[in-house]
Amino acid sequence: MRALLVALGLAVATPTLAYGQGGDAVAGKKVYDLKCAGCHGDKGDGKGPGADLLTPRPRDLTSGVYKIRTVASKMPTDQDLFRIIADGMPGTSMPPWAVLPEKDRWNVVAYIKTFAAEKFKEPAKKLELPKEVASSAESIKRGKEMYEAIECHKCHGTEGRADGPSRPELKDEWGYPIASANLTKRWTFRGGATRQDIATRLGAGVLGTPMPTFLDSVEKPEDIWHLTNYIASLGPERPRYASLVAVGSVGGAIPDDPNADFWKKRVPAHIPLMGQVIVDPRNFNPAIDLVTVRAVYNDTEIAFHLTWDDPTESKADGKQVFDDAIALQFPPTLGTGSERPYFLMGDGSDAVYQLRWEQAKGFWEASASGPGKVTPLQGGEVTGKVVWVAGQYRLVVKRPLATKDAGDAARSTFQPAVFTPIAFEAWDGGSGETGTKMSLTSWYYLRLEEPQSGRRFVIPPVVALISLAAMLLIVRAARAQWK
Numbered sequence: 001m002r003a004l005l006v007a008l009g010l011a012v013a014t015p016t017l018a019y020g021q022g023g024d025a026v027a028g029k030k031v032y033d034l035k036c037a038g039c040h041g042d043k044g045d046g047k048g049p050g051a052d053l054l055t056p057r058p059r060d061l062t063s064g065v066y067k068i069r070t071v072a073s074k075m076p077t078d079q080d081l082f083r084i085i086a087d088g089m090p091g092t093s094m095p096p097w098a099v100l101p102e103k104d105r106w107n108v109v110a111y112i113k114t115f116a117a118e119k120f121k122e123p124a125k126k127l128e129l130p131k132e133v134a135s136s137a138e139s140i141k142r143g144k145e146m147y148e149a150i151e152c153h154k155c156h157g158t159e160g161r162a163d164g165p166s167r168p169e170l171k172d173e174w175g176y177p178i179a180s181a182n183l184t185k186r187w188t189f190r191g192g193a194t195r196q197d198i199a200t201r202l203g204a205g206v207l208g209t210p211m212p213t214f215l216d217s218v219e220k221p222e223d224i225w226h227l228t229n230y231i232a233s234l235g236p237e238r239p240r241y242a243s244l245v246a247v248g249s250v251g252g253a254i255p256d257d258p259n260a261d262f263w264k265k266r267v268p269a270h271i272p273l274m275g276q277v278i279v280d281p282r283n284f285n286p287a288i289d290l291v292t293v294r295a296v297y298n299d300t301e302i303a304f305h306l307t308w309d310d311p312t313e314s315k316a317d318g319k320q321v322f323d324d325a326i327a328l329q330f331p332p333t334l335g336t337g338s339e340r341p342y343f344l345m346g347d348g349s350d351a352v353y354q355l356r357w358e359q360a361k362g363f364w365e366a367s368a369s370g371p372g373k374v375t376p377l378q379g380g381e382v383t384g385k386v387v388w389v390a391g392q393y394r395l396v397v398k399r400p401l402a403t404k405d406a407g408d409a410a411r412s413t414f415q416p417a418v419f420t421p422i423a424f425e426a427w428d429g430g431s432g433e434t435g436t437k438m439s440l441t442s443w444y445y446l447r448l449e450e451p452q453s454g455r456r457f458v459i460p461p462v463v464a465l466i467s468l469a470a471m472l473l474i475v476r477a478a479r480a481q482w483k
């Protein structure tokens with residue numbers, strides 16, 4: 001078959017390999033000028049018109065220093081460059097460009113190599129990783145020991161949430177502040193989230209950053225894989241995002257301790273957040289990208305348990321640091337149709353109701369009538385408790401199902417079996433987020449599940465007992481016939 005293809009003059013190599021060997025730099029410049037120069041600059045020096053707005057800064061392509069490589073040598077392969085262009089760099093402003101035709105992407109690879117042409121003449125040196133070790137409880141335990149022994153926790157934190165003590169001092173090769181990776185969010189790993197990707201990062205290091213190669217730092221070569229298995233155990237390869245927040249019915253009191261075992265037994269809903277880029281000041285580099293919600297209610301009140309990662313417990317200093325904060329948002333009243341208030345804090349004609357927590361103010365209720373137009377509500381009954389541990393906030397906020405005043409038009413009422421719009425807003429004060437510079441969601445829905453009748457717990461055992469008794473009678477009758 002291969003000979004036939006050759007005879008017919010058809011390509012037998014994959015398009016990826018073919019373009020990788022022969023990208024057109026001239027054609028690539030046209031794509032680069034249109035798609036890349038805004039950040040990386042016309043000269044490839046990382047000084048495009050949008051560079052000052054971005055954290056981390058765009059790559060200076062003239063330096064020939066690249067973070068993501070699958071080789072032991074300093075310069076990445078064409079395939080490495082192609083993958084970054086196609087997949088993007090999670091946690092940065094570099095998006096995936098898989099929407100571009102594959103040929104265009106290979107042409108861009110050829111063009112960006114011209115910015116550091118001499119360095120790309122360096123021959124690639126294969127990265128020799130030790131023989132792979134399968135993940136197991138023993139391997140993960142050993143990996144954790146190595147994590148502590150080679151002091152990964154100083155940057156990445158004791159539980160991997162990027163809250164290590166060295167965090168304030170971390171800078172890249174050009175002197176710009178740089179954050180370590182949150183190891184519990186593998187889907188944000190630059191260069192991939194598979195075990196092979198992680199082992200490669202540990203083996204090759206990340207050039208231009210404080211992340212070195214660890215091939216010579218571990219006690220035994222196979223420790224690279226033990227460390228890989230430990231890192232992979234810290235979080236899923238990708239999250240399962242929820243489309244509905246289910247609020248379970250419970251009997252008795254609801255604990256306000258965010259660390260109570262009660263909350264660990266509740267099904268979590270993972271909600272993604274995005275940067276607010278509609279009004280100034282916009283947030284192009286949101287620090288909080290996920291909030292995990294657990295919610296329950298009883299005869300009198302509703303409670304929300306929220307979890308989100310934040311590497312610092314920030315309190316306003318009046319300068320560059322602001323209060324950490326989070327808000328849950330609802331329409332004050334439910335209409336009969338699908339119309340809802342504007343998700344960005346409502347507007348002048350249709351306000352929203354919010355349950356808020358801020359580091360300085362604690363828990364409070366508010367009515368918002370537009371971005372930044374937040375008015376505290378008096379006479380509320382909201383209560384809550386919050387803790388910050390190892391780079392993570394855990395919060396419980398509670399309030400009565402119904403307001404004290406039946407005519408209160410500013411506050412929401414929660415009812416079983418009713419789909420109620422809900423949205424979230426979050427601020428990492430340590431990253432300079434305040435006002436409309438925040439992370440947020442559009443509208444989701446929550447639903448208070450109807451209380452389950454006790455009959456569903458009584459009837460099945462009764463039916464089982466009756467069936468067992470009938471079976472025993474049948475067996476006894478059958479035995480009597482054979483006697």
